[in-house]
Amino acid sequence: MAEAVRRRRDPESRRLAIVTAAAELITEVGVDAITHRMVAARADVPLGATTQYFATLDDLRAAALQQLAAHVAERMAVIREVIGERGATPALLAELIHTALADATAVQADHAVVTAAVHDPRLRELARHWTDEFVGILAPVHGHDRAQAAAVFIDGVLWHAQIHERPLDQHFIANALTAIFGAAEATASPPPSTTA
Amino acid sequence: MAEAVRRRRDPESRRLAIVTAAAELITEVGVDAITHRMVAARADVPLGATTQYFATLDDLRAAALQQLAAHVAERMAVIREVIGERGATPALLAELIHTALADATAVQADHAVVTAAVHDPRLRELARHWTDEFVGILAPVHGHDRAQAAAVFIDGVLWHAQIHERPLDQHFIANALTAIFGAAEATASPPPSTTA
Amino acid sequence: MAEAVRRRRDPESRRLAIVTAAAELITEVGVDAITHRMVAARADVPLGATTQYFATLDDLRAAALQQLAAHVAERMAVIREVIGERGATPALLAELIHTALADATAVQADHAVVTAAVHDPRLRELARHWTDEFVGILAPVHGHDRAQAAAVFIDGVLWHAQIHERPLDQHFIANALTAIFGAAEATASPPPSTTA
Amino acid sequence: MAEAVRRRRDPESRRLAIVTAAAELITEVGVDAITHRMVAARADVPLGATTQYFATLDDLRAAALQQLAAHVAERMAVIREVIGERGATPALLAELIHTALADATAVQADHAVVTAAVHDPRLRELARHWTDEFVGILAPVHGHDRAQAAAVFIDGVLWHAQIHERPLDQHFIANALTAIFGAAEATASPPPSTTA
DNA sequence: TATGAATGAGTCTTCATTCAT
DNA sequence: GATGAATGAAGACTCATTCAT
Numbered sequence: 001m002a003e004a005v006r007r008r009r010d011p012e013s014r015r016l017a018i019v020t021a022a023a024e025l026i027t028e029v030g031v032d033a034i035t036h037r038m039v040a041a042r043a044d045v046p047l048g049a050t051t052q053y054f055a056t057l058d059d060l061r062a063a064a065l066q067q068l069a070a071h072v073a074e075r076m077a078v079i080r081e082v083i084g085e086r087g088a089t090p091a092l093l094a095e096l097i098h099t100a101l102a103d104a105t106a107v108q109a110d111h112a113v114v115t116a117a118v119h120d121p122r123l124r125e126l127a128r129h130w131t132d133e134f135v136g137i138l139a140p141v142h143g144h145d146r147a148q149a150a151a152v153f154i155d156g157v158l159w160h161a162q163i164h165e166r167p168l169d170q171h172f173i174a175n176a177l178t179a180i181f182g183a184a185e186a187t188a189s190p191p192p193s194t195t196a
Numbered sequence: 197m198a199e200a201v202r203r204r205r206d207p208e209s210r211r212l213a214i215v216t217a218a219a220e221l222i223t224e225v226g227v228d229a230i231t232h233r234m235v236a237a238r239a240d241v242p243l244g245a246t247t248q249y250f251a252t253l254d255d256l257r258a259a260a261l262q263q264l265a266a267h268v269a270e271r272m273a274v275i276r277e278v279i280g281e282r283g284a285t286p287a288l289l290a291e292l293i294h295t296a297l298a299d300a301t302a303v304q305a306d307h308a309v310v311t312a313a314v315h316d317p318r319l320r321e322l323a324r325h326w327t328d329e330f331v332g333i334l335a336p337v338h339g340h341d342r343a344q345a346a347a348v349f350i351d352g353v354l355w356h357a358q359i360h361e362r363p364l365d366q367h368f369i370a371n372a373l374t375a376i377f378g379a380a381e382a383t384a385s386p387p388p389s390t391t392a
Numbered sequence: 393m394a395e396a397v398r399r400r401r402d403p404e405s406r407r408l409a410i411v412t413a414a415a416e417l418i419t420e421v422g423v424d425a426i427t428h429r430m431v432a433a434r435a436d437v438p439l440g441a442t443t444q445y446f447a448t449l450d451d452l453r454a455a456a457l458q459q460l461a462a463h464v465a466e467r468m469a470v471i472r473e474v475i476g477e478r479g480a481t482p483a484l485l486a487e488l489i490h491t492a493l494a495d496a497t498a499v500q501a502d503h504a505v506v507t508a509a510v511h512d513p514r515l516r517e518l519a520r521h522w523t524d525e526f527v528g529i530l531a532p533v534h535g536h537d538r539a540q541a542a543a544v545f546i547d548g549v550l551w552h553a554q555i556h557e558r559p560l561d562q563h564f565i566a567n568a569l570t571a572i573f574g575a576a577e578a579t580a581s582p583p584p585s586t587t588a
Numbered sequence: 589m590a591e592a593v594r595r596r597r598d599p600e601s602r603r604l605a606i607v608t609a610a611a612e613l614i615t616e617v618g619v620d621a622i623t624h625r626m627v628a629a630r631a632d633v634p635l636g637a638t639t640q641y642f643a644t645l646d647d648l649r650a651a652a653l654q655q656l657a658a659h660v661a662e663r664m665a666v667i668r669e670v671i672g673e674r675g676a677t678p679a680l681l682a683e684l685i686h687t688a689l690a691d692a693t694a695v696q697a698d699h700a701v702v703t704a705a706v707h708d709p710r711l712r713e714l715a716r717h718w719t720d721e722f723v724g725i726l727a728p729v730h731g732h733d734r735a736q737a738a739a740v741f742i743d744g745v746l747w748h749a750q751i752h753e754r755p756l757d758q759h760f761i762a763n764a765l766t767a768i769f770g771a772a773e774a775t776a777s778p779p780p781s782t783t784a
Numbered sequence: 785t786a787t788g789a790a791t792g793a794g795t796c797t798t799c800a801t802t803c804a805t
Numbered sequence: 806g807a808t809g810a811a812t813g814a815a816g817a818c819t820c821a822t823t824c825a826t
Contacts, residue, residue, distance in 0.1 A: 030228065030314075032226055032228040032229065050215070072323050078231070082235065085251045086282075089307040090352075091382075099244055111314065114355075114359070115311055115314070117359055118218055118227075118307065118311075118358050124359050127359050128359060128360065131356075144300070145368060145371065145372075146375075148368070149372035149375070151352075152349060152352035152353055152356055152364070152372070153348060153352050153372075153376075154352070155201075155350030155351075155352040155355050155356065156348035156349050156350070156355065157348055157355075158326075159348075159351050159352065159355055160351065162313075162314050163310075163313060163314070163320055163323050163327075164323055164324060168348070168371055172341060172344070172345070175345075176341075176342075176343065176344070176348070176349075177346035177377060179342075179345070179375050179376050179377075179378065180372060180376060182375075192212065
């Protein structure tokens with residue numbers, strides 16, 4: 001079959017297969033737990049192929065993490081776009097988050113990157129960047145502090161999903177965001193008049 | 197001398213020394229990276245002792261994680277007590293969190309447990325329990341949903357500390373919690389009057 | 393361009409480039425340490441070329457050692473010629489040796505071949521041949537035994553250069569050779585009269 | 589048998605067995621060619637034992653080389669003693685050398701150390717020391733230059749043995765040394781009166 | 785013919801685990 | 806019971822060699 005033939009001499013796709021297998025495994029067993037053998041088996045390539053394409057297991061890890069990071073970035077871009085079109089309302093954010101949480105793989109990918117970020121400066125930079133970006137999207141509408149509070153809360157929501165079988169309820173999220181966004185006129189830095 | 201003799205004669209303390217060493221190392225290098233040899237060296241016991249007291253490295257790992265979890269639980273107990281005495285106000289919670297974040301070792305321990313929890317069912321149970329407990333403390337005062345929202349937000353704050361050099365500001369946390377607990381009872385810098 | 397084209401079209405020169413690269417590397421890192429990859433990189437040819445021209449790495453090694461041996465033989469020929477013209481006097485020999493020692497690369501090449509000879513019968517044959525040849529040059533003038541003694545001494549001198557920073561002094565060599573060739577024809581600093 | 593039992597739990601002798609096996613192999617195949625597996629097979633110990641006793645193959649190599657060096661030093665000590673008793677005459681030296689050459693293993697050991705010395709500073713130091721020591725033994729009797737010439741010549745003789753099946757004749761050596769020691773009154777630094 | 789991707793054997797090394805002492 | 810020597814399975818990595826293209 002064309003499939004088989006392509007497999008045989010297509011470095012590009014082989015490399016991709018290896019990285020993807022590594023990325024999958026990272027989300028499943030953690031960054032530290034992957035081995036050449038596991039990756040080779042998952043990618044269905046001979047052991048030697050993994051070292052042919054990546055001089056070092058660390059290189060492979062890095063490439064896999066980058067792939068995961070790219071996926072996160074993509075999803076982030078989508079979110080930014082949607083918010084741009086429909087506004088940064090709690091309801092919309094809750095919907096987006098809920099959708100995101102429904103994709104277990106994506107959640108795991110997120111988590112893997114962000115967990116790895118704790119010990120990897122480059123990824124840390126990336127993770128911070130995402131937060132900043134998110135805050136940047138919300139700040140024009142809600143002010144910096146509330147935007148950041150929302151971002152922190154959402155991080156908490158994602159984190160929660162790692163530990164619990166059932167993700168948080170969409171309404172719950174919307175309500176909490178509403179509170180975070182709305183109540184705080186009272187505490188804005190230069191507070192003009194309280195609506196309370 | 198007395199030291200050495202006591203070590204020899206006191207299996208209990210030896211076991212403790214081993215578990216403690218393992219726990220320390222876990223927070224430093226990660227759950228996957230520890231080895232019998234590392235632990236033995238850190239605990240200053242012979243290699244054989246580590247296998248004598250724990251049939252398997254995994255058992256040792258588990259015991260160490262349990263120890264870390266116990267520490268977290270202790271801190272949790274203190275928090276519960278303090279809240280019981282002084283009330284579940286945003287300001288107090290922010291203070292407690294801020295204090296907790298100042299203890300880098302504790303933060304790392306937390307993180308180690310919680311990260312390990314992602315791939316370990318037993319720890320996951322534990323981590324969930326903490327959240328539940330925390331929600332249990334706050335719920336009587338603020339209602340279940342707001343309590344949970346606060347818990348989720350606080351998880352986000354702790355997580356934030358993992359990737360940023362500087363932890364979040366105490367005021368920021370207090371304000372956000374104020375918003376989460378309900379706009380009505382806003383706690384601006386000069387607190388007007390509390391609705392109990 | 394022309395360079396590249398010529399390379400492509402001239403198997404002979406490519407083969408030479410490979411062998412030369414291998415020979416260089418052998419003198420630098422030792423016979424056992426060379427690899428196809430190293431040689432290809434040094435010769436600036438694709439990896440496949442190294443196996444195209446030499447069925448086996450051992451074949452390549454052998455060819456490279458032969459090249460080194462050929463260089464030694466060349467130098468030997470020059471020496472023979474010079475001696476033929478100017479006579480086999482200690483002073484001249486000392487001068488030739490001294491000159492040889494000044495060429496660090498040549499010394500290393502010598503050493504590489506000769507060291508490899510210890511474990512390689514073919515090279516051993518070669519190395520013996522050089523000694524014999526050298527003895528052959530000197531024997532007509534000084535007799536077989538003294539010629540051989542001189543050859544052995546000179547081997548010692550070359551060897552000495554391998555482990556000492558500074559090679560032996562030219563006068564020292566001349567004096568020793570004078571002694572070896574026969575006390576009767578002593579060649580003190582101001583040489584009186586040669587007995588032809 | 590006691591043999592078997594001793595094998596089982598006698599770290600000292602096990603370590604020695606491993607080092608000795610490595611030393612043997614080094615003399616046979618060269619310093620660079622040894623592997624853990626070869627050594628383990630030769631020493632008749634499991635593979636793991638070689639890494640248990642030596643953290644690194646390089647450590648093992650070093651230990652083996654040291655063992656070889658120690659043997660060389662021993663032989664050197666004997667020679668020094670014999671010369672001290674019977675005088676540094678060419679005949680005696682030739683006899684000693686001839687005896688040494690008869691022990692093929694010893695010659696190979698010598699060679700292995702000295703060849704390794706080319707790339708190993710510590711061994712180089714050692715090799716130089718031996719030469720110096722030897723010169724030191726002969727110098728009081730024959731003057732520094734002649735002593736050194738003799739040492740260099742003897743190095744050549746040992747080297748010769750590496751390449752040729754049959755070692756050099758004892759008479760030949762004695763004659764050459766006689767020439768080296770005797771003829772040079774003419775060239776000594778402050779030459780008093782010539783016996784020529 | 786020339787190239788470099790492919791593969792697996794083999795290298796060093798680490799360690800959990802066992803077990804003699 | 807306590808100790809650390811013993812062992813082999815497994816891991817990362819390298820490379821000669823083959824062979825599709």
